[in-house]
Amino acid sequence: MKKTLIKNGIFISNNETKTTINGCMVIEGDRITYIGEQTPAPQDNYNEIIDGTNKLYMPGLVNTHGHAAMSLLRGYGDDLALQIWLEEKMWPMEAKFSSQDVKWGTLLSIVEMIKGGTTTIVDMYDHMNEVAMAIEQSGMRGCLTRGVIGLCPPEIQDAKLKEATEFARNWHGKADGRITTMMSPHAPYTCPPDYIERIVQVAHDLNLPIHTHMSETSREVQANVDQYGLRPVAHLEKLGVFSRPTLVAHGVHVTDEEIEILKQYDVRISHNPGSNLKLASGVARVPELLRAGVKVSLGTDGAASNNNLDMFEEMRLAALIHKGVSGNPVAIPAAEALLMGTKMGAESIWLQDVGQLLPGMKADFIALDIDQPHFLPKTDFVSHIVYSASAKDVVDVCVDGNWIVRKGECLTLDEEKIKREFEQSFDKLLG
Amino acid sequence: MKKTLIKNGIFISNNETKTTINGCMVIEGDRITYIGEQTPAPQDNYNEIIDGTNKLYMPGLVNTHGHAAMSLLRGYGDDLALQIWLEEKMWPMEAKFSSQDVKWGTLLSIVEMIKGGTTTIVDMYDHMNEVAMAIEQSGMRGCLTRGVIGLCPPEIQDAKLKEATEFARNWHGKADGRITTMMSPHAPYTCPPDYIERIVQVAHDLNLPIHTHMSETSREVQANVDQYGLRPVAHLEKLGVFSRPTLVAHGVHVTDEEIEILKQYDVRISHNPGSNLKLASGVARVPELLRAGVKVSLGTDGAASNNNLDMFEEMRLAALIHKGVSGNPVAIPAAEALLMGTKMGAESIWLQDVGQLLPGMKADFIALDIDQPHFLPKTDFVSHIVYSASAKDVVDVCVDGNWIVRKGECLTLDEEKIKREFEQSFDKLLG
Known part of the structure; x- marks a missing residue:
């Protein structure tokens, strides 16, 4: 089973007692298995270790x-x-x-x-x-x-x-x-x-x-x-x-x-x-x-x-x-x-294991690039998400433990082909 | 005087009779000197010729x-x-x-x-x-x-x-x-x-x-x-x-x-x-x-x-x-x-020569990257600007005939230094 560690990130967990966590998160298969301030030892058995510096992770x-x-x-x-x-x-x-x-x-x-x-x-x-x-x-x-x-x-x-x-x-x-x-x-x-x-x-x-x-x-x-x-x-x-x-x-x-x-x-x-x-x-x-x-x-x-x-x-x-x-x-x-x-x-929609970043939840989460003026100062990231962020700030997207977008690029779909076919469909509908 | 031609672009001119123009625009010094569907001849005396394909130009x-x-x-x-x-x-x-x-x-x-x-x-x-x-x-x-x-x-x-x-x-x-x-x-x-x-x-x-x-x-x-x-x-x-x-x-x-x-x-x-x-x-x-x-x-x-x-x-x-x-x-x-x-x-604010893309107006304009799903289909670009676009779609910015942002990068200001100094200011204010 694939095991990924994201470290040095800021995580908005949606946990009621502590929403914002500066630390790391572990994903094993399709699930989150750890989130916390400390990096869990040992670190030698991960398929991937991601540096989350300047990224804000939140539920999809x-x-x-x-x-x-x-x-x-x-x-x-x-x-x-x-x-x-x-x-x-x-x-x-x-x-x-x-x-x-x-x-x-x-x-x-x-x-x-x-x-x-x-x-x-x-x-x-x-x-x-x-x-x-x-x-x-x-x-x-x-x-x-x-x-x-x-x-x-x-x-x-x-x-x-x-x-x-x-x-x-x-x-x-x-x-x-x-x-x-x-x-x-x-x-x-x-x-x-x-x-x-x-x-x-x-x-x-x-x-x-x-x-x-x-x-x-x-x-x-x-x-x-x-x-x-x-x-x-x-x-x-x-x-x-x-x-x-x-x-x-x-x-x-x-x-x-x-x-x-x-x-x-x-x-x-x-x-x-x-x-x-x-x-x-x-x-x-x-x-x-x-x-x-x-x-x-x-x-x-x-x-x-x-x-x-x-x-x-x-x-x-x-x-x-x-x-x-x-x-x-x-x-x-x-x-x-x-x-x-x-x-x-x-x-x-009756999904009990989606919507929070907590151990046991599905690994459905996104990363925002917060190295931008509208995310400063680093005060209240929940406020920044709601009042300041936009779709275009998203860089990475993971669903069910699989990356579907990374560095702003779709990994699962051919965007260029889709845009072309879409335009042809529209032209036909108009014509 | 610097002379620039932008061709193959879509231009939202804010001209009352014809707002959307598929064509080109000429900038000489700090002014727009031409905008229209035809490329003005000759084309050999420009300092720069820009291909505006997949860009939407509009007033700043x-x-x-x-x-x-x-x-x-x-x-x-x-x-x-x-x-x-x-x-x-x-x-x-x-x-x-x-x-x-x-x-x-x-x-x-x-x-x-x-x-x-x-x-x-x-x-x-x-x-x-x-x-x-x-x-x-x-x-x-x-x-x-x-x-x-x-x-x-x-x-x-x-x-x-x-x-x-x-x-x-x-x-x-x-x-x-x-x-x-x-x-x-x-x-x-x-x-x-x-x-x-x-x-x-x-x-x-x-x-x-x-x-x-x-x-x-x-x-x-x-x-x-x-x-x-x-x-x-x-x-x-x-x-x-x-x-x-x-x-x-x-x-x-x-x-x-x-x-x-x-x-x-x-x-x-x-x-x-x-x-x-x-x-x-x-x-x-x-x-x-x-x-x-x-x-x-x-x-x-x-x-x-x-x-x-x-x-x-x-x-x-x-x-x-x-x-x-x-x-x-x-x-x-x-x-x-x-x-x-x-x-x-x-x-x-009593600026009579800003706010439209027309000959004689100041060259204050911006370009949006419209090769993105939320700008499709290519129906009504005024609608897309207002109902669909965001700040992050902007790629180029020209003021008074000078480029101040290109390909999303500030040319006139040191963004990294500004972010650092800003954070230090905020930390001092908090402390």
């Missing part, structure tokens, strides 16, 4: 909501009203996506994400076999789900559900366990109630969690009330969704009572601040959710509504906007934003 | 409010209530700053800013001779002012005003005209009215503009009403401040009536979204200000309240937060945010 970032292939639509129709953007720009182009388009769009996003320190993603899209193969090849971790929209004839509903079920069954636990799966009704407003109930039944049968969009816009909440007489939380509760472990994307417009129900069922929220701001969906009640004990993690959403996939920015936005909007300068401190981007992200 | 960023030396306080006491942060953290440390501390703090910030594409800054601080010398050495452009706080005995008021006056007189137009100066009462709440009037008189005598903080927090606005019976805008108007060309920092809490007065006097606002959010000051009424015809530019404020000095982030925040808070997805489009960070920034 966990992006809990996205549609990687939508990088194909980055900058395609920005700054439009939401309905025009969706109906005239996004949907017509997405309808043209082939599995090859999804492949190259997803791979381009994966290159951007892993080079930027994201080690785990949630991805909900179509042509998911391509997504799973891309994740497998990249070496990163993925919690994947075929999102189904049920506004279609029964036979198409059936076909989509069958496809989603097969995908979830076939890929769960694959790629050395780096891939897990979920079942996904796309949203309450895109799936009839009986279809949602059928999806929940499959999740029960396969013993899988559920991922869905919920309460992203106030308009959608009102439409739910108009159509079903219930706000989305009560509606999904009634349909049995929360009888399964559930991760909900957005949850922008929720009442105190709804927060209480989400807490009761331990429903996890993926907060997507960049996307919510850009699409003018509003500002989620994250401080209230966190205070109520709801697990809140962070997601970029697709690149069409963000427009980059930099999780440092999502942590920063989460730390900043809730202060500014609430008028409370301690609304979400840096340490909490960092947990949202790492440990709470992992917990939100 | 203009940061219209900051305190560069405050990088010494980056991460020192984050996530505290405003008064505790100021009274227990910022002020006691700042009181200890020597001119050498200001020198190294300012130089560190300048390294961060120029490498990140900022070519012009406004700086308001103490020990301004050090700041001016740092700007002169760096090759960047600076609009500088000694900010005076008047809550002190008359003889100290006199000494500060004398110092500010001498600084403004001595440095205006220096460094080949790259340095201009202003007069600055720090803020209405830190300067007695008669002291502000004396500063205004000096600005008249020297024919210089005024820069001040105004209406950053609602608490400060209320205190102004309580003490003087007027909100800050009327108060400053009454004291004659707006009889001089004026640039105001923040302007977060302004009424419709105040916006009208600001417009009437052509007062310019430096919007500092990152700082305003982090300090929980609120969200400025930028869409309303812009619609009323007020010039709004962007500033980072000091690194203690930001915490990096990345102007791409300020453009992105300006484009995002006003959408999210207003519920209007077209509140501030990308193109407007870009103008706020460049052309309107230059206009806000």
Whole structure:
């Protein structure tokens, strides 16, 4: 089993009692086996000894909501009203996506994400076999789900559900366990109630969690009330969704009572601040959710509504906007934003051994080059990560004990080929 | 006179009729003399011909409010209530700053800013001779002012005003005209009215503009009403401040009536979204200000309240937060945010020949490496700059016709020495 020692580094462990450690870390196989100030003796049986001077090591970032292939639509129709953007720009182009388009769009996003320190993603899209193969090849971790929209004839509903079920069954636990799966009704407003109930039944049968969009816009909440007489939380509760472990994307417009129900069922929220701001969906009640004990993690959403996939920015936005909007300068401190981007992200998708640098945890971690002005003075590195760092500061990325990025270069994917194929896909879609 | 041709580039000119140009640009001495799709003949009399393939050229960023030396306080006491942060953290440390501390703090910030594409800054601080010398050495452009706080005995008021006056007189137009100066009462709440009037008189005598903080927090606005019976805008108007060309920092809490007065006097606002959010000051009424015809530019404020000095982030925040808070997805489009960070920034400090890439304009421009996933597909580069780019994408920086950064390296400053001296300054301040 390969054994690696990293010494002279600064480590942000996410350990509650002592987050910042100046010292060293040992990785054996896919696990961290030691982290501490002292170098463990003897030092003669390592396959590799890395000098971590001027590097900051931290858990890899966990992006809990996205549609990687939508990088194909980055900058395609920005700054439009939401309905025009969706109906005239996004949907017509997405309808043209082939599995090859999804492949190259997803791979381009994966290159951007892993080079930027994201080690785990949630991805909900179509042509998911391509997504799973891309994740497998990249070496990163993925919690994947075929999102189904049920506004279609029964036979198409059936076909989509069958496809989603097969995908979830076939890929769960694959790629050395780096891939897990979920079942996904796309949203309450895109799936009839009986279809949602059928999806929940499959999740029960396969013993899988559920991922869905919920309460992203106030308009959608009102439409739910108009159509079903219930706000989305009560509606999904009634349909049995929360009888399964559930991760909900957005949850922008929720009442105190709804927060209480989400807490009761331990429903996890993926907060997507960049996307919510850009699409003018509003500002989620994250401080209230966190205070109520709801697990809140962070997601970029697709690149069409963000427009980059930099999780440092999502942590920063989460730390900043809730202060500014609430008028409370301690609304979400840096340490909490960092947990949202790492440990709470992992917990939100039921990964118990990811998100901290501690013995026994998976070796999913990244290194930042801190020999740069914006990391000085060497005061509070948690603050520097959240308020000052960006994806471009990441130099090394390790997932499951394997290096997938080193010195800023992808080791598992051919970036140049991916960029070329991606551009060809986009040109074809336009043409 | 040195003559340079850049060919095969993509240029964001900020020209209203045609912003994006695929072609080339010619620089002669300190000016742009040509920009267009065709390469001007003949090509044999250039000192340098640059291949701009895979680069995006745009006007340098203009940061219209900051305190560069405050990088010494980056991460020192984050996530505290405003008064505790100021009274227990910022002020006691700042009181200890020597001119050498200001020198190294300012130089560190300048390294961060120029490498990140900022070519012009406004700086308001103490020990301004050090700041001016740092700007002169760096090759960047600076609009500088000694900010005076008047809550002190008359003889100290006199000494500060004398110092500010001498600084403004001595440095205006220096460094080949790259340095201009202003007069600055720090803020209405830190300067007695008669002291502000004396500063205004000096600005008249020297024919210089005024820069001040105004209406950053609602608490400060209320205190102004309580003490003087007027909100800050009327108060400053009454004291004659707006009889001089004026640039105001923040302007977060302004009424419709105040916006009208600001417009009437052509007062310019430096919007500092990152700082305003982090300090929980609120969200400025930028869409309303812009619609009323007020010039709004962007500033980072000091690194203690930001915490990096990345102007791409300020453009992105300006484009995002006003959408999210207003519920209007077209509140501030990308193109407007870009103008706020460049052309309107230059206009806000009365630089008429900076902020656009057009014949006759100063050669103040930057190049971004766009051969990266987050700049694909090649759809809308204005959108990519605002929603996707960051300081770390900048590779080349030219100011006044001189390269000050190339391939990501500072040519005018010794970055390694500056980092070392900065750390020593910080250690002494702590000790």
